[in-house]
Amino acid sequence: MPSQVNQPLPGGYVLNGYRIDKPLSSGGFSIVYLARDESGTPFAIKEYLPSSLALRSEGTEVRMDDPEHLSTFRHGLKCFFEEGRALALISHPNVVRVENFFRANETCYMVMQYVRGRTLQFHIQRNRAEFTETFIRRIFIHLMNGLREVHANKLLHLDIKPANIYLAMDGRPVLLDFGAARITLSEEAMKLKPMYTAGFAAPEQYKFVPGELGPWSDIYSVGATMYTCISGTPPQAADTRIEKDRLIPLRTLTRETYSDDLYALVDACLKLDHLARPQTAFELQKMLMVEPPEPGRPSFLDTLNKPLSRFFSR
Amino acid sequence: MRFTIFQDSRQGDRDGNEDRIGYSFSREVLLMVVADGMGGHHGGEVAAGIAVNEIQRHFQQEARNRLRRPQDFLVTVINAAHRAIVSHAVADNLLESPRTTCVACVVQDGIAHWAHAGDSRLYLLRGGRLVAQTSDHSRVQQMIDSGAITQEMAATHPDRNKIYSCLGGVVPPIIAVGGEHALQTGDTILLSTDGFWTQIPPPLIASLLRKQGVVDLLPGLLTEAHRRAGGESDNLSVVAMTWEAQDDPACADTQSMDGEQFTTSSNTMELDRAIPQEEVTDEEIEKAIAEIQDAIKRVPR
Numbered sequence: 016m017p018s019q020v021n022q023p024l025p026g027g028y029v030l031n032g033y034r035i036d037k038p039l040s041s042g043g044f045s046i047v048y049l050a051r052d053e054s055g056t057p058f059a060i061k062e063y064l065p066s067s068l069a070l071r072s073e074g075t076e077v078r079m080d081d082p083e084h085l086s087t088f089r090h091g092l093k094c095f096f097e098e099g100r101a102l103a104l105i106s107h108p109n110v111v112r113v114e115n116f117f118r119a120n121e122t123c124y125m126v127m128q129y130v131r132g133r134t135l136q137f138h139i140q141r142n143r144a145e146f147t148e149t150f151i152r153r154i155f156i157h158l159m160n161g162l163r164e165v166h167a168n169k170l171l172h173l174d175i176k177p178a179n180i181y182l183a184m185d186g187r188p189v190l191l192d193f194g195a196a197r198i199t200l201s202e203e204a205m206k207l208k209p210m211y212t213a214g215f216a217a218p219e220q221y222k223f224v225p226g227e228l229g230p231w232s233d234i235y236s237v238g239a240t241m242y243t244c245i246s247g248t249p250p251q252a253a254d255t256r257i258e259k260d261r262l263i264p265l266r267t268l269t270r271e272t273y274s275d276d277l278y279a280l281v282d283a284c285l286k287l288d289h290l291a292r293p294q295t296a297f298e299l300q301k302m303l304m305v306e307p308p309e310p311g312r313p314s315f316l317d318t319l320n321k322p323l324s325r326f327f328s329r
Numbered sequence: 330m331r332f333t334i335f336q337d338s339r340q341g342d343r344d345g346n347e348d349r350i351g352y353s354f355s356r357e358v359l360l361m362v363v364a365d366g367m368g369g370h371h372g373g374e375v376a377a378g379i380a381v382n383e384i385q386r387h388f389q390q391e392a393r394n395r396l397r398r399p400q401d402f403l404v405t406v407i408n409a410a411h412r413a414i415v416s417h418a419v420a421d422n423l424l425e426s427p428r429t430t431c432v433a434c435v436v437q438d439g440i441a442h443w444a445h446a447g448d449s450r451l452y453l454l455r456g457g458r459l460v461a462q463t464s465d466h467s468r469v470q471q472m473i474d475s476g477a478i479t480q481e482m483a484a485t486h487p488d489r490n491k492i493y494s495c496l497g498g499v500v501p502p503i504i505a506v507g508g509e510h511a512l513q514t515g516d517t518i519l520l521s522t523d524g525f526w527t528q529i530p531p532p533l534i535a536s537l538l539r540k541q542g543v544v545d546l547l548p549g550l551l552t553e554a555h556r557r558a559g560g561e562s563d564n565l566s567v568v569a570m571t572w573e574a575q576d577d578p579a580c581a582d583t584q585s586m587d588g589e590q591f592t593t594s595s596n597t598m599e600l601d602r603a604i605p606q607e608e609v610t611d612e613e614i615e616k617a618i619a620e621i622q623d624a625i626k627r628v629p630r
Contacts, residue, residue, distance in 0.1 A: 089614075092614065096617040096621065099617075099621040100620065100621055103622075103625045105628070106629060113625060116618055117618065117622075118615075118618055123618070
C-alpha cells in the first residue's frame with residue numbers, strides 16, 4: 016500500500032467546542048493540535064490517527080474500508096485509552112494534565128493542558144552550554160516529583176526521553192506523552208504491544224518480560240536522558256548493549272566540568288541489571304539532592320527568572 | 330456447549346519452547362490447535378506461532394455464528410497458515426522458511442472434526458479407551474504401517490523425528506482429515522505434541538481420565554512426561570477438552586455468551602507478529618471513554 020499522509024484537521028474547524036488553531040506536531044499514531052475553547056484558553060488536543068493505516072485523505076471523517084484495518088485501528092485505540100486513563104489519574108505540576116477525552120470523527124481525542132515552552136530535546140540542541148550541573152540536578156529533582164506521582168499511581172511511563180520532557184516558561188519540567196504508559200497491575204494493558212525509543216528504553220523493555228518492568232525501567236530512561244543532556248548524544252541502545260556493551264563513559268564525552276558524583280549517578284541509572292539501578296524515583300531524587308562538592312556555575316534555571324526571551328526566541 | 334478445557338505448554342529440557350497452542354470458542358463453535366515448530370529450522374517457534382494465530386484469526390472471522398463446513402474450514406485454514414509462513418519467510422528474506430506441524434479440531438453441534446499435518450496428535454478418549462486418533466505423517470509410522478517395525482521399535486528408531494508433511498515447507502502440506510465424530514458425555518479430545526505423546530501412552534491417559542478430570546489430571550501428567558524423558562525432554566504441549574453433559578447446570582454454557590463474542594487463549598502472545606485477536610466493540614469504546622471522563626472529574630485539578 017502506498018504510504019499516504021493523513022490530512023490534519025483544517026484551521027478554524029470546530030471540534031466538540033474547541034476551535035482548531037493549527038497542528039503542533041504529528042507522530043506515527045497521532046496528530047497534536049493547538050486549539051482554543053470558547054473562552055480562548057489554549058489546549059493541546061491529541062487526535063488518535065495511526066499514519067500506517069492512511070485513514071483520512073480529505074475532509075474530517077476518519078474512514079475505515081478494510082475490516083482488517085478496523086481491527087488494528089481499534090487495537091491501537093486501546094493503547095490510546097491507556098494513555099488517557101494514565102493521565103486522568105494524575106494531577107501534578109510536573110505531569111501534563113488531561114482535561115477532556117471524547118469521541119468524534121470516527122476516532123478519539125484527548126484534550127490536554129497547553130504548556131508554553133520547549134522540549135528538553137530543543138534545549139539540548141540549542142542551549143547545551145547552559146546545562147550546568149546545578150541546572151541538571153534541579154530539573155531532574157523536579158522531574159522526579161512528577162515521576163514519583165506517576166509511580167505512586169501504579170503507572171510506568173516507559174518512554175521518558177528529552178523529546179517527552181517540556182521545559183515550561185517558568186522553568187518547571189513537565190512530563191508529556193504517556194503513549195507508552197501502562198497501568199502495571201492491569202494484565203490486559205501489559206499485553207499491548209510495547210513501544211520503545213532506542214537509546215532510552217531499558218533493556219527489560221526489549222525482552223518484554225512484564226514482571227521485570229518496574230520503576231527502575233523509567234529510571235534507566237531518566238539516566239539516558241541525563242546522559243544526553245550532558246553529552247549531547249543518547250547512550251548506546253540497551254538491546255545492543257546486552258550483546259556487546261560499548262557504552263561510552265560519560266566523563267570522556269564532556270568538556271564541561273561535572274562532579275564525579277553526577278557521573279556515578281548517571282552510570283548507576285544506566286546499569287543493565289535492573290536491580291543495580293536506583294530502584295525508585297525517590298531514591299534517585301535523594302541522590303540528586305546531595306550537593307556536589309565543588310559549586311557549579313550559575314545555572315540556566317537561575318537565569319530563567321530574568322530575561323526569558325533569549326532562550327525561547329528563535 | 331458445555332465443556333471443560335485445559336491447555337499448557339512446557340519447555341521440557343530444551344533451550345526454548347517452539348510449541349504453540351491455543352483454543353478459541355464462541356457460543357456455537359470450539360476450536361483447538363497445537364503446532365510444534367521444527368527444530369533445526371530457523372525460527373520454529375515463529376512458524377508455530379503464525380500457524381496458531383492464523384488459524385485463530387480465520388476462525389474468528391468465519392465462525393461468527395457457525396461454520397458452514399467445518400471439515401473444509403480446517404483444510405482451508407491449515408493451507409492458509411502454510412502460505413502465511415512462506416510469505417513471512419519471503420518478507421524477511423529467509424533462505425529457508427521455518428516449518429511446523431499442526432493439528433486442529435473444531436467442535437460444533439456436538440460433532441468433532443479434525444485435521445492435521447505432521448506428527449502432532451489428536452486422541453479421542455471414551456470410557457477409559459482410545460476410540461480414534463490421528464495417524465502421524467512420519468517415516469516411522471509408514472514403517473509401522475508396512476509392518477517393517479513395531480510400535481516399540483519406533484520409539485527409539487533413528488528416523489523417529491522425520492516427518493513428510495508440515496506447514497512452511499517447499500511443498501504444500503499433506504492434510505489428513507479425521508471425519509465426523511459425534512461426542513458423548515464424558516468424551517475427551519486431547520491434542521498434543523510429540524514431547525508429550527512419546528512418553529505417555531493413550532491407554533494410560535484414558536484410564537486415568539475415568540478418575541480425574543482434565544484440569545486436575547493433566548498438570549501432573551505433563552510433569553510425569555517430562556520426568557520420563559530423563560533430562561532430554563522435548564517441549565511438551567497439551568490441549569484437552571472434556572465434553573460435559575449438555576444439561577449440567579454446574580458447568581458453564583457457551584450459550585450465555587454474546588453472539589459476536591469469542592474467548593481465546595494461546596501461548597503466542599509474546600510473538601511480535603501476534604495479530605490483535607480481540608475486536609474492540611463500540612460498547613467497550615464508550616465504556617473506556619466514560620471511565621476516563623469519570624477519572625478526570627474525580628481527580629482534583
